[in-house]
Structures are given as structure tokens and as C-alpha cells.
Amino acid sequence: MRRNQTPWRPIGRTRAVSAGIAVGFLQLLCVGAVHAQEAEPPVETSLLTVVVFGVLFLLFCIGVVWFIYSNEKRSRAEKGQSERREDPGVPGGTRNKGQ
16 A cells, blocks of 8 residues: 555545546536526616615614614613622712722
8 A cells, every 4th residue: 555545545536526526517517508598687776765775774774883882881881880889988889089
């Protein structure tokens, strides 16, 4: 047995697989050429549908930004509340750091 050859894969099999893939690819190209159709003209859209889509898309983007901002603001407020509750220095949870 050669050094580069593994016992479970003969060398000749890779050539057969490569040839099979090449023949299959050529068959795919031939079938695609037979079934090719003329390009149809694009469907015309009215200006109203474009404007409605643009407005809805803009409102969606604004809603996502507002949602992220409000969640971030809420999480910061909850984090601040939890830090004040854990501070045992002063009743009410706040400590005057300047004094």
C-alpha cells in the first residue's frame, strides 16, 4: 500500500466521482437552456403603492428605534433602583457621596 493511499478509498474512485459531477453539471446546463424563456416585461407598479410602502417602512423603522430606546431606558432605571435598594448606608437607599 502506498503512503498517501488510505485503505478505505481507492485512488481511481475520485476520478469517477469528478467525471460524474462534470457530466451532471453539463446535463443541468442543457436542460436549463432548453427550458429558458424570454424575459417578461416587469410588472408596473403605481406611485400610490410605492408611497404607502415607503410610509409603512419608515414607521416600522421608527417603531423599532423607539422600542429599543424604551427598553434601554427601562433597564437603566431598573438597574438604578436595584443599586439604591442594596445600599444599606441610608434609609431610602441613597447615600450622599459628597459628605
